[in-house]
Amino acid sequence: xxxxxxxxxxxxxxxxxxxxxxxxxxxxxxxxxxxxxxxxxxxxxxxxxxxxxxxxxxxxxxxxxxxxxxxxxxxxxxxxxxxxxxxxxxxxxxxxxxxxxxxxxxxxxxxxxxxxxxxxxxxxxxxxxxxxxxxxxxxxxxx
Amino acid sequence: xxxxxxxxxxxxxxxxxxxxxxxxxxxxxxxxxxxxxxxxxxxxxxxxxxxxxxxxxxxxxxxxxxxxxxxxxxxxxxxxxxxxxxxxxxxxxxxxxxxxxxxxxxxxxxxxxxxxxxxxxxxxxxxxxxxxxxxxxxxxxxxxxxxxxxxxxxxxxxxxxxxxxxxxxxxxxxxxxxxxxxxxxxxxxxxxxxxxxxxxxxxxxxxxxxxxxxxxxxxxxxxxxxxxxxxxxxxxxxxxxxxxxxxxxxxxxxxxxxxxxxxxxxxxxxxxxxxxxxxxxxxxxxxxxxxxxxxxxxxxxxxxxxxxxxxxxxxxxxxxxxxxxxxxxxxxxxxxxxxxxxxxxxxxxxxxxxxxxxxxxxxxxxxxxxxxxxxxxxxxxxxxxxxxxxxxxxxxxxxxxxxxxxxxxxxxxxxxxxxxxxxxxxxxxxxxxxxxxxxxxxxxxxxxxxxxxxxxxxxxxxxxxxxxxxxxxxx
Numbered sequence: 001x002x003x004x005x006x007x008x009x010x011x012x013x014x015x016x017x018x019x020x021x022x023x024x025x026x027x028x029x030x031x032x033x034x035x036x037x038x039x040x041x042x043x044x045x046x047x048x049x050x051x052x053x054x055x056x057x058x059x060x061x062x063x064x065x066x067x068x069x070x071x072x073x074x075x076x077x078x079x080x081x082x083x084x085x086x087x088x089x090x091x092x093x094x095x096x097x098x099x100x101x102x103x104x105x106x107x108x109x110x111x112x113x114x115x116x117x118x119x120x121x122x123x124x125x126x127x128x129x130x131x132x133x134x135x136x137x138x139x140x141x142x143x
Numbered sequence: 144x145x146x147x148x149x150x151x152x153x154x155x156x157x158x159x160x161x162x163x164x165x166x167x168x169x170x171x172x173x174x175x176x177x178x179x180x181x182x183x184x185x186x187x188x189x190x191x192x193x194x195x196x197x198x199x200x201x202x203x204x205x206x207x208x209x210x211x212x213x214x215x216x217x218x219x220x221x222x223x224x225x226x227x228x229x230x231x232x233x234x235x236x237x238x239x240x241x242x243x244x245x246x247x248x249x250x251x252x253x254x255x256x257x258x259x260x261x262x263x264x265x266x267x268x269x270x271x272x273x274x275x276x277x278x279x280x281x282x283x284x285x286x287x288x289x290x291x292x293x294x295x296x297x298x299x300x301x302x303x304x305x306x307x308x309x310x311x312x313x314x315x316x317x318x319x320x321x322x323x324x325x326x327x328x329x330x331x332x333x334x335x336x337x338x339x340x341x342x343x344x345x346x347x348x349x350x351x352x353x354x355x356x357x358x359x360x361x362x363x364x365x366x367x368x369x370x371x372x373x374x375x376x377x378x379x380x381x382x383x384x385x386x387x388x389x390x391x392x393x394x395x396x397x398x399x400x401x402x403x404x405x406x407x408x409x410x411x412x413x414x415x416x417x418x419x420x421x422x423x424x425x426x427x428x429x430x431x432x433x434x435x436x437x438x439x440x441x442x443x444x445x446x447x448x449x450x451x452x453x454x455x456x457x458x459x460x461x462x463x464x465x466x467x468x469x470x471x472x473x474x475x476x477x478x479x480x481x482x483x484x485x486x487x488x489x490x491x492x493x494x495x496x497x498x499x500x501x502x503x504x505x506x507x508x509x510x511x512x513x514x515x516x517x518x519x520x521x522x523x524x525x526x527x528x529x530x531x532x533x534x535x536x537x538x539x540x541x542x543x544x545x546x547x548x549x550x551x552x553x554x555x556x557x558x559x560x561x562x563x564x565x566x567x568x569x570x571x572x573x574x575x576x577x578x579x580x581x582x583x584x585x586x587x588x589x590x591x592x593x594x595x596x597x598x599x600x601x602x603x604x605x606x607x608x609x610x611x612x613x614x615x616x617x618x
Contacts, residue, residue: 014401122407127404
């Protein structure tokens with residue numbers, strides 16, 4: 001049990017979107033460490049502690065995963081399926097954060113285990129609200 | 144068709160052959176039978192001719208017996224013979240009349256026999272009178288013997304002639320029988336041969352038919368296979384197009400989002416400078432418009448390319464759900480009322496959602512300044528189709544514009560936000576549900592859009608509506 005703030009793992013392939021999100025968390029006053037990976041494959045590597053992240057001390061397991069849908073190599077659905085097969089990571093909430101507002105994408109994510117689904121906003125203020133919401137909903141308890 | 148004429152010809156010929164053969168056999172058989180009948184009657188004649196002399200002799204020997212013994216008992220056979228001989232005369236004459244025997248010869252024999260008979264009677268009478276010697280004297284004459292001999296010879300001759308004819312007739316009858324048997328076999332063989340030939344022809348015909356049927360089936364199977372292959376390839380092409388259009392839309396929206404967000408941030412950062420703020424805001428607005436345009440185009444493409452399964456849909460539940468879901472349709476923003484209960488129609492839930500959300504959004508959007516939108520939704524039911532009217536109190540549509548109304552990127556009024564794709568989508572999706580769409584409108588007097596759809600049959604269970612939960616919708 002560490003008293004350090006839990007890591008927020010963000011999977012986002014578009015740099016600009018990742019930048020905006022980080023900015024939003026900053027504006028929201030969130031000081032949890034934020035790690036951005038750029039596709040599903042890197043999510044898996046982080047969670048298994050391999051390649052660039054094979055240092056558990058430096059890269060602890062995240063308190064939440066903010067997951068984009070459309071990513072190269074492994075996409076959001078692939079990651080959800082991978083996690084579903086691994087009880088070790090069942091405790092970590094996964095929240096979808098995607099540009100798609102498709103009913104079927106929303107439904108499928110929920111079916112595969114995502115706790116919530118958010119559509120990427122167009123207004124910065126809404127990004128900040130989202131960031132605050134994440135922390136208050138998922139990261140306020142002790143880990 | 145050649146084969147049915149052919150078949151008729153074969154059966155007709157078979158019938159003719161059979162008929163002819165049967166007739167032929169019958170007539171030759173008939174001839175044979177008649178030949179035999181003739182023989183039988185000839186035999187009777189011969190027997191008669193053989194009998195006659197013995198009758199005469201019997202008469203003579205009874206006469207002799209009486210002369211010798213003077214016993215009455217000899218007169219019995221005599222009288223009987225006379226009786227028989229008399230009837231023989233009649234028979235012989237009849238045969239002569241029928242042409243069976245030569246009449247002069249018959250007359251001669253009858254005449255001679257009568258002479259002999261009267262002689263016999265005479266001698267008997269003499270004896271009865273006790274004049275035996277005179278009676279014997281008559282017997283002893285050559286004349287008596289000659290007459291008898293003559294009778295015998297004539298009869299013999301006639302009989303021999305008859306026997307000869309009989310033999311001829313017999314041969315002829317045999318031949319007739321053989322002929323008839325031969326004819327019978329030949330006719331039988333001919334008929335069987337013909338049947339065999341006809342059967343062979345018909346079998347060949349049926350083979351040919353079977354072959355062409357098999358070929359047809361093969362061609363049909365090949366055709367089906369080709370069609371299946373083409374359909375599969377078309378499907379995969381459509382799938383690829385869909386994926387491409389979706390990927391393009393997705394990739395375009397990402398930088399657009401960045402533009403909007405950063406312009407928004409910029410706008411906040413230059414709060415003091417109203418001109419700069421205005422400029423930044425314009426960037427935000429333009430980015431938002433472009434994003435909507437991309438989304439609408441994507442929707443349109445989807446409505447064209449997507450596979451659309453049709454089934455019964457509860458329109459009432461769907462429309463009421465829409466009104467609840469979209470904030471711009473809520474009670475604070477607009478008065479939307481539904482007359483009665485909307486029916487169950489044949490369609491696709493997603494497409495119907497598209498269609499009515501676009502129509503309703505338009506209805507509440509295109510109102511004059513300061514006017515509260517009022518929308519009335521009602522049903523006009525037909526036999527197996529129904530019209531759903533969406534009537535508004537908006538600004539209306541000029542007649543000239545009606546033709547372009549449902550076209551792509553057609554905006555009639557630049558004062559109001561919109562991409563000009565909404566109604567094109569509505570038209571497309573109603574098309575794909577085998578429906579129709581139309582409008583009645585006058586400028587300043589509102590518009591009345593109607594959507595015509597197939598009514599769902601009573602017995603079907605309506606498809607359940609999916610609930611969208613948890614998505615944060617951002618305008």
